[in-house]
Amino acid sequence: xxxxxxxxxxxxxxxxxxxxxxxxxxxxxxxxxxxxxxxxxxxxxxxxxxxxxxxxxxxxxxxxxxxxxxxxxxxxxxxxxxxxxxxxxxxxxxxxxxxxxxxxxxxxxxxxxxxxxxxxxxxxxxxxxxxxxxxxxxxxxxxxxxxxxxxxxxxxxxxxxxxxxxxxxxxxxxxxxxxxxxxxxxxxxxxxxxxxxxxxxxxxxxxxxxxxxxxxxxxxxxxxxxxxxxxxxxxxxxxxxxxxxxxxxxxxxxxxxxxxxxxxxxxxxxxxxxxxxxxxxxxxxxxxxxxxxxxxxxxxxxxxxxxxxxxxxxxxxxxxxxxxxxxxxxxxxxxxxxxxxxxxxxxxxxxxxxxxxxxxxxxxxxxxxxxxxxxxxxxxxxxxxxxxxxxxxxxxxxxxxxxxxxxxxxxxxxxxxxxxxxxxxxxxxxxxxxxxxxxxxxxxxxxxxxxxxxxxxxxxxxxxxxxxxxxxxxxxxxxxxx
Amino acid sequence: xxxxxxxxxxxxxxxxxxxxxxxxxxxxxxxxxxxxxxxxxxxxxxxxxxxxxxxxxxxxxxxxxxxxxxxxxxxxxxxxxxxxxxxxxxxxxxxxxxxxxxxxxxxxxxxxxxxxxxxxxxxxxxxxxxxxxxxxxxxxxxxxxxxxxxxxxxxxxxxxxxxxxxxxxxxxxxxxxxxxxxxxxxxxxxxxxxxxxxxxxxxxxxxxxxxxxxxxxxxxxxxxxxxxxxxxxxxxxxxxxxxxxxxxxxxxxxxxxxxxxxxxxxxxxxxxxxxxxxxxxxxxxxxxxxxxxxxxxxxxxxxxxxxxxxxxxxxxxxxxxxxxxxx
Numbered sequence: 001x002x003x004x005x006x007x008x009x010x011x012x013x014x015x016x017x018x019x020x021x022x023x024x025x026x027x028x029x030x031x032x033x034x035x036x037x038x039x040x041x042x043x044x045x046x047x048x049x050x051x052x053x054x055x056x057x058x059x060x061x062x063x064x065x066x067x068x069x070x071x072x073x074x075x076x077x078x079x080x081x082x083x084x085x086x087x088x089x090x091x092x093x094x095x096x097x098x099x100x101x102x103x104x105x106x107x108x109x110x111x112x113x114x115x116x117x118x119x120x121x122x123x124x125x126x127x128x129x130x131x132x133x134x135x136x137x138x139x140x141x142x143x144x145x146x147x148x149x150x151x152x153x154x155x156x157x158x159x160x161x162x163x164x165x166x167x168x169x170x171x172x173x174x175x176x177x178x179x180x181x182x183x184x185x186x187x188x189x190x191x192x193x194x195x196x197x198x199x200x201x202x203x204x205x206x207x208x209x210x211x212x213x214x215x216x217x218x219x220x221x222x223x224x225x226x227x228x229x230x231x232x233x234x235x236x237x238x239x240x241x242x243x244x245x246x247x248x249x250x251x252x253x254x255x256x257x258x259x260x261x262x263x264x265x266x267x268x269x270x271x272x273x274x275x276x277x278x279x280x281x282x283x284x285x286x287x288x289x290x291x292x293x294x295x296x297x298x299x300x301x302x303x304x305x306x307x308x309x310x311x312x313x314x315x316x317x318x319x320x321x322x323x324x325x326x327x328x329x330x331x332x333x334x335x336x337x338x339x340x341x342x343x344x345x346x347x348x349x350x351x352x353x354x355x356x357x358x359x360x361x362x363x364x365x366x367x368x369x370x371x372x373x374x375x376x377x378x379x380x381x382x383x384x385x386x387x388x389x390x391x392x393x394x395x396x397x398x399x400x401x402x403x404x405x406x407x408x409x410x411x412x413x414x415x416x417x418x419x420x421x422x423x424x425x426x427x428x429x430x431x432x433x434x435x436x437x438x439x440x441x442x443x444x445x446x447x448x449x450x451x452x453x454x455x456x457x458x459x460x461x462x463x464x465x466x467x468x469x470x471x472x473x474x475x476x477x478x479x480x481x482x
Numbered sequence: 483x484x485x486x487x488x489x490x491x492x493x494x495x496x497x498x499x500x501x502x503x504x505x506x507x508x509x510x511x512x513x514x515x516x517x518x519x520x521x522x523x524x525x526x527x528x529x530x531x532x533x534x535x536x537x538x539x540x541x542x543x544x545x546x547x548x549x550x551x552x553x554x555x556x557x558x559x560x561x562x563x564x565x566x567x568x569x570x571x572x573x574x575x576x577x578x579x580x581x582x583x584x585x586x587x588x589x590x591x592x593x594x595x596x597x598x599x600x601x602x603x604x605x606x607x608x609x610x611x612x613x614x615x616x617x618x619x620x621x622x623x624x625x626x627x628x629x630x631x632x633x634x635x636x637x638x639x640x641x642x643x644x645x646x647x648x649x650x651x652x653x654x655x656x657x658x659x660x661x662x663x664x665x666x667x668x669x670x671x672x673x674x675x676x677x678x679x680x681x682x683x684x685x686x687x688x689x690x691x692x693x694x695x696x697x698x699x700x701x702x703x704x705x706x707x708x709x710x711x712x713x714x715x716x717x718x719x720x721x722x723x724x725x726x727x728x729x730x731x732x733x734x735x736x737x738x739x740x741x742x743x744x745x746x747x748x749x750x751x752x753x754x755x756x757x758x759x760x761x762x763x764x765x766x767x768x769x770x771x772x773x774x775x776x777x778x779x780x781x782x783x784x785x786x787x788x789x790x791x792x793x794x795x796x797x798x799x800x801x802x803x804x805x806x807x808x809x
Contacts (some may be wrong), residue, residue, distance in 0.1 A: 084710070085711065094764075212619070
C-alpha cells in the first residue's frame with residue numbers, strides 16, 4: 001500500500017469516524033427524545049388513528065437527523081496531520097507517516113520522500129487498526145437505537161393508547177388472588193364470615209360476563225367494600241366480639257354496683273337490679289347465665305353477695321377465655337395434651353360451643369356452675385378433658401386452629417364426623433349446640449337440630465326470615481332431621 | 483538540489499566526526515552532541531561547568547576533526563571588545579599610510595569563549611553580532627565571518643565574584659545550553675590514561691570537509707517534522723509560561739518568564755539535527771525529548787520565589803514534559 005492511497009483511506013475513515021461520532025450522539029439525543037415523546041403520547045394522547053404516522057415519525061426523524069448530521073460532518077475536511085500522528089503512534093511508526101505527509105505537503109520532490117515511504121510501507125497495511133470506532137460512539141449508537149425501538153414499542157405494540165400507563169389488567173385470576181388474600185386474612189385470626197364477606201365484596205362483578213377489570217374498577221370496588229365494612233361497623237365478627245366484651249364490662253359494672261348496694265343495705269337484689277343484670281347478661285356465656293340464675297334466686301343479702309361473687313368470677317373467666325384464642329396462631333390443647341399435659345397436636349382442634357339453657361347434656365365446664373371452684377379450675381379444665389363419648393364430656397371436632405372465640409363460648413372437643421361420613425367442620429360454626437351419643441366402644445355420633453338452635457336464634461333477636469334460613473340450613477345438613 | 487547520495491555523505495561525515503572526537507574526548511556525549519547540533523544548526527552553545535573538565539579539548543578536537551580554524555578567547559574583566567573582534571591599525575605600505583583591519587580571535591570557524599561571564603557586558607556584547615549575524619563591524623566596515631561558524635562559550639558556576647552574568651538577550655542567542663558534568667570513574671581513568679601515556683593527546687586529523695558540514699546543514703533543514711509534532715513543540719514552549727493554559731502548577735508558581743519563540747525555533751532545529759545525527763530522515767518524539775531541556779533551559783527566568791527556594795529549571799522542564807503530550 002503506497003503512501004497516497006493510505007493517506008486517502010485514512011482521511012476518509014477519519015471523516016467517517018467523526019461523522020459517526022456526531023451522528024451517534026445525535027441519534028442518542030433524538031432517540032431519547034423520541035422515547036420520551038412516545039411515553040408522553042402513550043400517557044396523554046387519545047387518538048389511535050395517529051399511531052401509524054407517529055410510529056413512522058419516531059422511527060424516521062431521529063435516524064434522519066443522525067444521518068444528516070453524519071453526512072454534514074463527514075463531508076467536512078479534516079486535519080490529516082494530527083490523525084496521521086495518531087496512526088503513527090498506534091502503529092509504532094515514530095512519526096514517519098505524518099512526517100511523510102508533511103514532506104509531501106511542503107516539499108513533494110524531496111530526496112527524503114522515497115526513503116520515508118519505504119520505511120512506512122510495511123506498516124501501512126494495518127492502518128485501519130489505528131482508527132477504531134470509539135466506544136463512546138458505539139455506546140451512543142446502541143442507546144440511541146434502543147431508545148427509538150423503545151419509543152416504537154411504546155406506541156405501536158403495547159396496547160391501545162387509551163390505556164393509561166397505570167392500568168393493570170385485572171382478571172379473574174386477580175380476583176382469585178383477592179379471595180386468597182381474604183383467606184389469608186381469615187387464617188390470620190379474623191372470623192370466617194369476615195373473610196368471606198371481604199372476598200365477596202372484593203369481587204363484586206364475578207360473573208360470566210365479567211372477565212377483565214381495570215385497576216380503577218377494582219379500586220372502586222374495594223372502596224365500596226371498605227365503605228360497606230365501615231357502614232356495618234367494620235368487620236362483623238370483630239364488632240360482635242367487641243360488643244360482647246362491652247356487654248361483659250357493663251355486666252361487671254352492674255355486678256359491682258349491686259354488690260356494693262347489697263353490702264351497704266344488707267338486702268337482696270331489687271327487681272330493677274335483677275332486670276338490669278338479666279338484660280346485661282342476655283348474650284353472655286352459658287356459665288355466666290347459670291351463675292346469674294343463682295344470683296336471681298338468692299333471697300338474702302348473704303346469698304346474693306355469694307352469688308354475685310360467683311357471677312363475677314364466672315364472667316371474668318369467660319372474658320379471659322374469650323381473649324386467649326383471639327390470635328389465629330395460638331394453639332389449643334389437644335386431646336393428647338389433655339391426657340398427658342404435653343402440647344402435641346393430633347389433628348384435632350377444639351370447637352367453641354355455646355352452652356345454652358337447653359344444652360344440659362353438654363356441660364363444658366362443670367365447675368363454672370360453681371363459682372367458688374371455677375377460677376381455680378378454669379385453666380386446668382381446658383387441659384384436662386376426657387375421652388370422646390364420655391357422658392357430659394366435651395367431644396372433639398376439628399374446625400381448624402383459626403377459629404375465633406367470641407365471649408361466652410367455651411372450647412369443647414367434638415367428633416370429627418357427623419352422621420356417617422360428613423365432616424362437622426364443613427357444616428358447623430361456633431355456637432352450634434351438638435348432642436353426642438356413644439354408639440359403641442369408639443364411635444361417637446353428633447346430632448344437631450334446629451329446635452336446639454332456635455333458642456339461640458331467638459335470643460339474638462334475629463329476624464324471622466334469617467331464622468328460617470338458618471332452619472333450612474340445618475335441615476339441609478341434617479337431611480331433614482337431626 | 484540535495485540527493486540521496488548527499489544525505490548518505492553527510493551522514494557518513496558526521497558519523498566519522500563523532501567517532502574521531504570519541505577517540506580524544508572521554509565521555510561528554512551530551513556536550514559533543516550539543517556542539518555538533520549547534521554546528522549543524524548554525525547556532526552557538528553555552529557550556530556550563532567547572533574548569534578542567536575538557537571543554538577546551540573538546541572544542542579543539544571538533545575544529546581539528548573538521549579541518550576548521552579554531553580560536554580561544556579567555557574572557558577577563560579587562561578584556562576589551564577590540565581584543566575580540568579586532569581593530570584598525572595604521573600601516574605604511576609603499577610610502578602610504580593607511581588603516582588596515584587586524585582581525586580578532588572571533589574570526590575563526592570554531593570559537594571558544596572561555597568564562598564568558600568574566601568580561602564586562604560591553605565586551606560580551608561584542609560577541610552578539612558575531613554569534614547572531616555572523617558578521618563583525620569595526621570602524622564602519624562590516625566583515626563576514628567564515629562559515630561554518632560556531633561559538634562555544636563557557637561559564638564557571640562556582641566563582642561568581644567579579645563576574646558579569648550574561649544578559650537575557652545574549653543568553654537567548656545561544657541555541658543550546660548544556661552542563662559539562664564531572665566524569666565518572668571509568669571516564670576519569672580513561673582520561674588519565676590518555677593524557678599520561680605515550681605522547682599524550684594528539685589532535686585528530688580532519689575527517690570531514692568544510693563543504694560536508696555545509697551540506698549537512700542543508701540536509702538538516704530538509705528533515706521533515708510532522709505537523710502534530712510541531713504543534714507539540716509549540717505547546718511545550720507555551721507550557722513554560724506561567725500564564726499559559728498548558729503550564730503545570732510548578733511553572734505557575736516559580737517561573738517569571740517562559741521561553742521565547744526563539745526557544746521553539748531552537749527546539750525544532752535542534753531536534754532535526756538530533757535526528758540527523760541519529761541517522762534518521764524525520765523528527766521523532768525522542769529527538770524532541772533529547773533537545774527539549776538544552777534548548778529551553780537557559781530561556782526560562784525564575785521568579786523570586788523560585789530563586790529563593792532553589793528550584794532547578796531542569797526539574798521544571800521535566801514537569802512540563804510529563805504534563806504535555808503529543809496527542
